[in-house]
Amino acid sequence: MSAMRNSRPRLVYLEADESGPSDEALASAGAAGDPRAIEELYRRYQRPVICYLQRLVRDNDLAVDLFMEAFFRAYANLGRFDPRRGFRPWLYRIATNVGLDWLRQRARALPPADAAAQEPSVFEAVAERELSRQVEEIVAVLPDEQRTAFILRHYQGLSYAEIAAVCGCPEGTVRSRMHYAVRILRAKLRFLVEEADER
Amino acid sequence: MIACDEVREKLPDYLYELLPDWQMEEIASHTAGCEACRELAESAAREFRLLDSWEAPGPAGDTTAEFMRRLRLHQTADLARPDPSVSVVGIRRGGGLARLSDLIERFRAMPTGAKLAVSGVSLAAVVALVFALVALSSRRSGVAQQPGPKVIEGVPRLGYQTGRHTPYIAALHAVLQSLGSPMTYEELMVASGAAFATAWRGGYYEYDSRVLAPEDVVRNGAIAAGGMSIRRNFQTLDEAWEAVRQSLDDGRPVIAARRSIAYVICGYDPQDRTVYVQHPENASADYEQRPFEGSEGVYGGPNEFIFVKYDPADPAPEMDWPGVLARAVRFDQWPFYVRADQFDAGRAAYDMWAATLRRGVSENGAASDVRVTVTMAAVMADRRACAQAVLTDYGTLDQRLVEAAGHYGAEVKLWQQMRGVLAQGKQGQSSEVMKAAQEGFMQQAVREQAARLVEQARDEDKAAVNVLPDLLQEWSPEVYESLAKELKWQRAPITPGGER
Numbered sequence: 001m002s003a004m005r006n007s008r009p010r011l012v013y014l015e016a017d018e019s020g021p022s023d024e025a026l027a028s029a030g031a032a033g034d035p036r037a038i039e040e041l042y043r044r045y046q047r048p049v050i051c052y053l054q055r056l057v058r059d060n061d062l063a064v065d066l067f068m069e070a071f072f073r074a075y076a077n078l079g080r081f082d083p084r085r086g087f088r089p090w091l092y093r094i095a096t097n098v099g100l101d102w103l104r105q106r107a108r109a110l111p112p113a114d115a116a117a118q119e120p121s122v123f124e125a126v127a128e129r130e131l132s133r134q135v136e137e138i139v140a141v142l143p144d145e146q147r148t149a150f151i152l153r154h155y156q157g158l159s160y161a162e163i164a165a166v167c168g169c170p171e172g173t174v175r176s177r178m179h180y181a182v183r184i185l186r187a188k189l190r191f192l193v194e195e196a197d198e199r
Numbered sequence: 200m201i202a203c204d205e206v207r208e209k210l211p212d213y214l215y216e217l218l219p220d221w222q223m224e225e226i227a228s229h230t231a232g233c234e235a236c237r238e239l240a241e242s243a244a245r246e247f248r249l250l251d252s253w254e255a256p257g258p259a260g261d262t263t264a265e266f267m268r269r270l271r272l273h274q275t276a277d278l279a280r281p282d283p284s285v286s287v288v289g290i291r292r293g294g295g296l297a298r299l300s301d302l303i304e305r306f307r308a309m310p311t312g313a314k315l316a317v318s319g320v321s322l323a324a325v326v327a328l329v330f331a332l333v334a335l336s337s338r339r340s341g342v343a344q345q346p347g348p349k350v351i352e353g354v355p356r357l358g359y360q361t362g363r364h365t366p367y368i369a370a371l372h373a374v375l376q377s378l379g380s381p382m383t384y385e386e387l388m389v390a391s392g393a394a395f396a397t398a399w400r401g402g403y404y405e406y407d408s409r410v411l412a413p414e415d416v417v418r419n420g421a422i423a424a425g426g427m428s429i430r431r432n433f434q435t436l437d438e439a440w441e442a443v444r445q446s447l448d449d450g451r452p453v454i455a456a457r458r459s460i461a462y463v464i465c466g467y468d469p470q471d472r473t474v475y476v477q478h479p480e481n482a483s484a485d486y487e488q489r490p491f492e493g494s495e496g497v498y499g500g501p502n503e504f505i506f507v508k509y510d511p512a513d514p515a516p517e518m519d520w521p522g523v524l525a526r527a528v529r530f531d532q533w534p535f536y537v538r539a540d541q542f543d544a545g546r547a548a549y550d551m552w553a554a555t556l557r558r559g560v561s562e563n564g565a566a567s568d569v570r571v572t573v574t575m576a577a578v579m580a581d582r583r584a585c586a587q588a589v590l591t592d593y594g595t596l597d598q599r600l601v602e603a604a605g606h607y608g609a610e611v612k613l614w615q616q617m618r619g620v621l622a623q624g625k626q627g628q629s630s631e632v633m634k635a636a637q638e639g640f641m642q643q644a645v646r647e648q649a650a651r652l653v654e655q656a657r658d659e660d661k662a663a664v665n666v667l668p669d670l671l672q673e674w675s676p677e678v679y680e681s682l683a684k685e686l687k688w689q690r691a692p693i694t695p696g697g698e699r
């Protein structure tokens with residue numbers, strides 16, 4: 001058991017410091033017009049959500065802009081925020097919408113790629129790149145819903161219940177998306193593991 | 200003792216340490232003694248560790264001050280009550296209001312003389328613009344007419360009385376028909392996955408069908424019809440009204456939802472901002488006129504609408520029947536995701552259910568065993584009947600599909616027998632069934648009887664279970680060969696369920 005525990009992946013919890021007023025209390029204060037509460041909330045979430053968006057849209061600078069956009073939308077809608085549902089999934093949901101909207105807009109702006117021809121080229125293209133880039137390319141192959149669920153779970157450490165709230169779908173759907181995402185990723189990662197073993 | 204299959208299915212959750220302690224221990228103990236599972240777990244852990252090599256750098260520095268500066272800029276520009284449609288990022292990216300904010304900031308930085316000059320020029324420009332607008336409007340007034348109501352005719356009436364009450368597919372069907380789609384309600388039911396309650400996407404299948412999101416159902420159905428659907432969540436009601444009005448002007452009805460029931464907006468009256476609505480709960484033949492108040496949204500958002508795009512001039516592809524059947528077969532072959540409320544029907548479920556029943560009640564496992572079993576019962580009660588009904592409807596299309604319904608029929612029959620055992624509960628009333636089953640299955644005698652019924656139903660099922668592969672092989676040998684290879688089909692009679 002202990003050996004297995006040691007070999008499990010590192011879970012990255014990048015979320016806010018638990019000390020101090022809760023996110024929900026800050027959100028209520030922010031809705032009542034307290035700019036310090038907004039500032040504190042922003043400070044708490046900038047790093048984890050920007051990291052999330054960087055993985056989602058794969059553009060480090062753009063992710064900062066998108067986070068500001070998402071946080072502004074959250075700020076503008078604080079009056080509608082229901083504290084019982086938690087601030088974290090609510091903000092992630094807005095950030096997800098902003099990120100995916102941007103990806104869709106970009107997809108519309110770009111000429112459609114031949115999906116069948118694209119997949120093998122992923123492997124060809126990544127062969128020479130560093131490992132991190134290769135992993136990034138592999139995760140990028142996942143459909144939007146799976147990729148979102150996977151990044152939120154694996155890199156952001158959100159629970160299935162929180163991811164369900166972020167994605168606006170039942171928890172069972174999140175589990176299912178994770179199931180398929182992991183299956184697809186494992187099939188592709190095996191290629192890298194074998195390559196690493198050969199070195 | 201946990202089985203290898205179960206360990207494999209739970210592996211991701213095990214690696215994420217999301218399982219209860221006792222299950223973690225159970226899997227750890229299994230992998231310690233099972234070389235194949237240990238190797239699998241170790242290789243999965245290695246693959247997972249690779250994922251951690253992808254690091255996100257985060258922001259280069261603290262961006263809080265920059266954000267607060269932008270926020271203050273909006274507030275000082277008389278936007279103290281923020282408009283959600285305004286993009287704060289747009290300040291840098293050059294949106295309309297963003298540019299205005301930049302101009303205000305530059306104006307403030309100017310010396311007083313320059314400010315006066317700019318103000319004078321701006322005032323003159325505004326006066327000129329007002330005169331121009333007045334002149335333009337007086338020229339137009341002679342021909343301008345007040346627009347009247349606009350209603351899209353020919354939207355099929357759907358309602359509970361017709362039996363076509365699957366909320367989102369009924370609405371999608373109505374919209375597509377009014378746009379000229381040749382797909383029937385039944386075709387959409389199957390193609391969308393609502394009949395089997397499953398979704399298919401590029402390259403994978405979503406099998407926890409009872410919780411399929413309505414948006415997914417609509418999207419799959421629209422794609423099968425050769426169109427597409429777009430869900431939009433508007434920040435303001437005004438914005439939503441404009442988009443809905445535009446869609447209706449283009450001749451496209453809009454799907455909205457309230458209390459989980461989808462309805463179709465077929466028209467509008469700009470005079471009093473009302474909409475004409477086809478609602479499945481309203482048996483009236485006429486449209487219902489109601490104020491435009493937005494929608495409760497597909498996911499509970501305040502102003503969510505689904506816009507369906509379908510162009511009859513661009514012919515929809517022919518319905519892919521082998522593909523539909525392949526999906527139906529896959530439904531039967533799905534892996535069994537071990538989580539009680541995701542229990543699904545099919546042979547794997549039979550195996551699991553029968554194994555659970557045979558294990559009997561143990562002190563530690565009683566609650567989850569019972570939950571698994573009663574959930575299975577509820578699934579059968581609510582979903583198999585639906586699938587059977589749809590497949591039987593297809594008898595009008597092809598008699599052979601009725602045979603396929605026999606497979607589902609066996610499950611329905613099993614449920615009916617189960618219901619006799621429980622002597623309580625009504626089909627379609629899951630909560631009552633669950634309660635009754637939970638009470639019943641706590642008794643060993645009831646569990647044993649149910650286990651016998653499972654075996655009986657399995658025997659009946661043996662004849663029916665190969666119908667779908669047979670049919671698929673006949674219609675499309677290529678698809679059959681590919682699926683048979685991928686799914687490792689075994690055409691022999693089902694191995695009796697039991698401990699694996």
